[in-house]
Structures are given as structure tokens and as C-alpha cells.
Amino acid sequence: MKVRTIEVRERVMARNDELAVGVRERLGAAGVPAFNLVSSPGSGKTLLLERTLERLGDRLRMAVVTGDVQTQNDADRLAARTDRLVQAVVTNGACHLDASQVTSALEAVDLGDTDLLFIENVGNLVCPASWDLGETAKVVVFSVTEGEDKPVKYPKMFRLARYAVLNKVDLLPHLDFDLERAMAFARQVNPDLRFFLTSARTGEGMEEWCAFLEDEVATAREAAATAGGGPEAAAGDGGGAAVEAAAAGEG
Numbered sequence: 001m002k003v004r005t006i007e008v009r010e011r012v013m014a015r016n017d018e019l020a021v022g023v024r025e026r027l028g029a030a031g032v033p034a035f036n037l038v039s040s041p042g043s044g045k046t047l048l049l050e051r052t053l054e055r056l057g058d059r060l061r062m063a064v065v066t067g068d069v070q071t072q073n074d075a076d077r078l079a080a081r082t083d084r085l086v087q088a089v090v091t092n093g094a095c096h097l098d099a100s101q102v103t104s105a106l107e108a109v110d111l112g113d114t115d116l117l118f119i120e121n122v123g124n125l126v127c128p129a130s131w132d133l134g135e136t137a138k139v140v141v142f143s144v145t146e147g148e149d150k151p152v153k154y155p156k157m158f159r160l161a162r163y164a165v166l167n168k169v170d171l172l173p174h175l176d177f178d179l180e181r182a183m184a185f186a187r188q189v190n191p192d193l194r195f196f197l198t199s200a201r202t203g204e205g206m207e208e209w210c211a212f213l214e215d216e217v218a219t220a221r222e223a224a225a226t227a228g229g230g231p232e233a234a235a236g237d238g239g240g241a242a243v244e245a246a247a248a249g250e251g
């Protein structure tokens with residue numbers, strides 16, 4: 001019985017990885033970088049995205065897929081900051097998004113009319129680490145109220161992330177959180193991690209974060225053009241109302 005359970009799970013993961021390859025190929029051909037925001041609940045992913053949409057909305061066409069175990073609250077908050085389609089995935093209990101949900105969400109996104117894709121994953125520092133969504137990179141959002149040792153307690157997430165946003169730095173004067181110690185723990189599990197220090201509340205650090213995103217868009221566009229595709233070659237179906245994808249699943 002146990003062996004069978006493992007086999008089933010392996011098939012589910014293998015199917016997920018196949019779909020993730022498809023997502024990555026589509027995004028690559030379209031020259032659209034995709035960032036998968038992962039974190040423990042409440043680190044500030046949605047507020048960071050709200051501020052990013054506000055700051056870059058005039059310059060970049062940004063699409064958002066946001067996952068929650070229950071409710072569409074985050075999608076509603078984000079939809080208030082952009083005229084573009086925000087897609088809510090309600091996972092109905094699953095503690096992570098998967099590649100099939102992102103594939104479904106992308107059906108309603110015209111990649112030829114998109115510069116950048118954000119995926120806000122379910123707030124959880126364990127499950128989302130195991131599920132490739134076809135993203136360009138995982139961005140782990142780590143707020144200063146969580147304690148310095150999270151990177152060593154949840155190493156897989158920090159190892160797989162390429163970027164770490166240390167958020168809520170406005171609260172540092174009120175806490176005994178040691179920023180250097182937290183960064184040292186993170187480097188211990190992932191020496192290549194690039195850090196951004198932000199306060200989504202006050203706007204501190206948002207300029208550097210947004211400049212980075214603009215650079216990533218330029219790089220992805222250039223790579224797609226060099227590969228012979230380019231943004232023009234990747235038009236899909238556009239528009240539509242907010243989509244709610246329901247999925248039962250396991251972590």
C-alpha cells in the first residue's frame with residue numbers, strides 16, 4: 001500500500017514537471033519573465049505586488065496569478081491596482097499552486113501583450129518548494145517579524161529561490177531582528193541568493209526592486225528575440241473576467 005502511494009505521488013509530480021516545462025517554453029518564447037513569490041503567510045507578498053503594480057503600471061504590462069487556499073481576497077486587492085486581468089486560483093485546501101493551474105490561467109493571458117508575469121503562491125514555506133510552476137525564478141519573501149533562522153529551518157525554499165525580498169524593514173527599529181544574521185543564514189543554504197530589502201508599507205527599497213524587474217523584462221525580451229521568437233510571435237487569447245480555478249490536491 002505504501003509503495004503504491006509513493007508511485008502515484010511520483011506520477012503526479014512527473015506530470016507537474018512536464019506541464020512546467022511547457023509553461024517555461026511558452027514564457028521563454030514570448031520573452032515574458034515570470035516570478036513565483038513564495039513565503040510564509042503574511043510576509044507581504046500581496047502588498048509588495050500592489051505597490052509594484054502601482055509603480056510600474058505605466059511602464060510594464062503585468063499579469064498576475066494569485067493562489068489562496070480559500071477566498072479571493074488577494075486577487076481583489078490586486079485587481080484594484082491594475083486594469084489587467086488578475087486570476088485567482090482557489091486551491092480548496094491544497095497548500096501550493098501547481099503547473100496545471102498556471103497552465104489554465106495562462107489560457108486567458110495574451111502573452112504577446114504582456115511584459116511580466118507574477119505568480120503569488122499560497123503562503124507556506126514548505127509545500128510550494130516542491131512544485132515547479134514553469135517560473136523564471138522563485139522569489140522568497142521573508143519578513144523581519146519572522147525570526148532570523150527561517151532560512152535554515154526551511155532550507156529547501158531558500159535553496160531553490162534565486163532572490164530573497166527581506167520585507168517590512170520599516171519595523172526593524174521596533175524589533176530585535178538581526179538583519180545581518182538573517183542574511184548569513186540565508187547565504188548558508190544558498191550562497192548565490194540576491195537580496196532586496198524592502199518596506200512595501202513605506203516604499204523603501206521599492207525603487208531597486210522595480211529597476212531589477214525592468215532589467216529582467218529587457219533581458220527576457222532580448223533572449224526571445226535572439227532565439228528567433230520574440231514577443232510578437234507569442235500572441236494568445238486575451239482578456240476575460242477573473243477566473244477561479246478550483247483544484248483539490250495534496251501538499
Ligand SMILES: Nc1nc2c(ncn2[C@@H]2O[C@H](COP(=O)(O)OP(=O)(O)OP(=O)(O)O)[C@@H](O)[C@H]2O)c(=O)[nH]1
Nearest residue numbers: 040041042043044045046047123167168199200201
Ligand atoms: N509594517 C509593514 N507591514 C507590512 C509590510 N508589507 C506587508 N505588511 C502588512 O502585513 C500584513 C500581511 O500582508 P500581505 O500582503 O497580505 O501578506 P501576504 O504574504 O500576501 O499574505 P498571504 O497571502 O496570506 O500569505 C498586512 O497587514 C500588510 O499591510 C511592510 O513592508 N511593512
Ligand SMILES: [Mg+2]
Nearest residue numbers: 045046074120
Ligand atoms: Mg497574499
